[in-house]
Amino acid sequence: MAEPYDVIVVGSGAGGGMSAYHLTRSGLKVLMLEAGRDYDPTTETPMFNIPAQAPLRGTSTPDKPFGFYDATVDGGWEVPNEPYTVAEGSEPFIWWRPRMLGGRTNHWGRISLRFGPLDFKPRSRDGLGYDWPITYDDLAPWYDRTEKLVGVTGASPPMGLTNTPDSPPGCLLEAPPPRAFELFYARAFKAMDIPVIPMHGAVVTQAMKDRNTCVFATACGRGCALGANFQSTTVLIPPAKATGNLTIQANALVYQVDLDKAGKAKGVTYVDRVTGEHHSVTAKAVVLAAGSGETARILLNSKSSAFPDGLCNTHGMVGRYLMDSVGLNVTGQFPALEGLPPTNDDGMSVEHTYVPWWGYDRHKELGFPRGYHIEIGGGRQMPSVGMARLLDEDDLSVGDDLRANLRNRFGSVISFNGRGEMIPNDDCYCELDPKVKDKWGIPALRFHWKWGESETRQAAHMTQTFLEVIDRLGGKALGQVETDGRKAISKGGEMIHEVGTARMGASENDSVVNQYGQSWAVPNLFITDGAVLVSSPDKNPTLSILALAWRSADHLAQLAKTGGLA
């Protein structure tokens, strides 16, 4: 590569995309290395396709684990040729990875909640977890900027709810009106004194400069050919390219950060996934944003005499404090919703309303220290091949009876999904597997996982809450409901919110990077993905990853301008 690059950015998802967006617009020459193939949502999205056009009616298979039309390319819970392992004796852990430009932003759930003031200071609050080196106020301006760029719904008059920040006027767009099932469940929560508020979803619902508006049809998880939801490939990478400062190298699986004699990063080495060739590239600074797991793996695989246990790992902090969200689902069927007149419930393909955590002042009596929010799905969604599940187990009707039963039940099912905070613990981490390697001989990651009691008790409370809501609404829960939180809780990694592994902090003894994602050990090495998170609040992480990445990239750009990288 002839061009001298200022910065190499590894990964093109939320963290990598945002880093490249700001660095290129700050005049820096950026080389983006992405392990996956090039990908363009404007031409590759099956917008209005119906299941009948897909093999097996679009059902999920090991090749496409979230269904045929899901945007994921070459990945899922397994990636061909790129194994990972789970340590013996560990609780289950699963790791979702695609291999495509834009990473998981192409098919994420788009729920975009700000962390609140308490989320940055959990240890000061009650002695559990760890404090961030920044406060909510430090990140607030970057949240503002991020929401305005991404396009996030949820505009409302200030609500003043605890630890659930109101965005300043002008940051948010209006969420579409609640659908019938959303109006319906809101009444039960109201009776329980629990607020239901507009969803913050990364969908452009109103006219917005330089963006297309949502057409209130089609599933965002397939991607959006209009660029009306947030994907790095439609919102961040095109404007970065337009500066003329961005070069993208696809299929480049980075496995090592290279250091010069002075101990500064001089570039990275990658293997081309297609040709199997190895290449080293150089730049004045390196940004890692390959996703929390993979970023840790690159650091751990970057061994040298100065860093025999992996780069930035002198204090054994790389891979530690791996977190996910607590997840749990209960689904109910509601006779009250049967036979409602047909209506178009497609909406914006993110829930229009949600339930923020309501029990901040009740943790003592609840018996668990951290809360959860509730994401609630339902409505008359495009039928799927699993339609027969709408019917009772013992319903074996045929003919007109069957048609009538299905028509009646369509749109009468609501699924309640808890997403809760996890407190980091010493049993959850990743390291290099001593034996297993990927196709190119690079050591694979080995995960260790164990939920704490804070999480399993919280999970049990989710079940209780959902059963109460279902009961108040006159419905019945579908399937066997597990009330033991230890059994009902999701697997580690299953919520696809894996964060931590290279956290930020106030000192190099107990963190990998400073508040700007700049590594303590190598000043021109930055980390801008979920790896830097110190806590994993109930709020889904991506909006915070984006805001932090922007703040870090700005710091890097300032350093570059003032000669701080030389």
Add this chain to the structure above:
Amino acid sequence: MSDETPKPYQPKIDRRTALIWVGVVGAATAVGAGVVVYGHKTGGKAEAQGYGTDPKLVEPEKAPWPRIMSEAQLQTAAILADFILPASGTAPAASALGIPDFVDEWVSAPYPDQLKDRPVILEGLDRLTPSIQPPEGRQAALEALAKSDDEKTRAFFKRFRALTIGAYYTTEAGFKDIGYIGNVARTSDPGPSAAVKAALEVQLVKLGL
């Protein structure tokens, strides 16, 4: 031929043709559509390939695995599918939507869930075939399936029925029958109509909410 003799099921194997039928692509795009011939299962061969981890999504290609159902199994599948969802008003019968072909695609697929269904469906169809051959006893034989003492037979009926329902309602005709009116571009989302809200309110009052 007397009027009572039902027409044998004509496989609608070509995907494009099927798509035109369910109205998802315009007829013009059918130009050049080839005729696909069913392959029969060849013993001892390794499982066929799936569609891979990066299939084309906008214009999906036909599932690459060979179909394994025999002519007799297809005919029985057509009769059973139409027992489950016969034509009704403007809604077509299951066989007219190519549901037997879908069942063939499903049980022929090389993935774990489908491999699990394969013996259930194929053996079930084979057991059913003799009893539905004579048209006189057909209806009784079909009606007996759901009430059978034989667990295998009940399991077959349940699974076949679920596949038929799933395949039927994921077509344009199925959308129409069940009342799914989305998948159309709109300039705004007005939310539920006054009629829907009123009907909902009646229910909420009943629930004391």
